[in-house]
Amino acid sequence: MTNKPSFWRKYRYQLSGSVLVLPFWFLYQSMTPVFPPAWPAQQVGDFEITPMPLDLEQPYVHHEAYVKDFMLMFNKGKIGDIRQGYVNIGPAPLPLGILQQTEDGILHGNRHGQHVHAIAPATFAATDKMWVTIETWQGQQLTASWELPETLLK
Template identity: 70%
Template sequence: MARSNSVWQRHKYKLNGLVLVLPFWFLYQSLTPEFPPAWPAQQVGQFEIAPMPLNLKPPYAHHDEYVKDFMLMFGQGDVSDIRQGYVNIGPAPLPIEELQQGDEGILHGSRHGQHVHAIAPKQFSATDKLWLTIETWQGEQLTSSWELPPELLPKILP
């Protein structure tokens, strides 16, 4: 019986090569992430904090709430002096009593940087700001805000 010399038989080894090469491509992508630039640092009490969005995509649904991921970098101040910290996006900061009820918007991480799933609306508006609320171990509440850059606002078509 003669062997079939079909297109599949002649080129199936190329699929094996692709399967061997793809993991290296994905490894390269995961080891070289590209983040948007950090926003200007602000003095918040004893802390100097610069937020950085992890991407320029709109907020996404996470446990029945919309959130946007940020990294907060501390230039001054000791992160261990923070009892609790929250981040939300909107026209005004949410009260800390309301923020304590859920598990979104909480700062977490190390002294090198704090990650946060900032509570956000489904779509940003021009009046929204990034609000940071910090409570220290002495009970002092600190609040600061940053304007959202135009890259995060929805594009208005003419």
């Protein structure tokens, strides 16, 4: 009777070594992210804003609502002058009264970039735009919109 080695006994050192290498591969991937190109900058009151989607995927469910992640870079203007800011995607901007009812769509971050889970429909339509609504400490409401690129409308 021959004692044939099992798969585990034959390859256990190679499998163990690959398990030790995998964390370095995932660390490399997390340290070198690839983002889609930024959209054109627009002047919104005293602010110049450049939005950038974090991926080209369709919206996902977050707290029982569909959202799309963006980073907004403020090239001009002081972030401290913003009382509240929101982003939504749709045919028209949502009023501040509706935007204030949930935590989705709120700009948050620092002076280098504001992150937002933009309120979005389940799928994008050709008539949808990305809307940024900002209220300053003086009560001034500013709104700007960007056309959605073809890559997001797939």
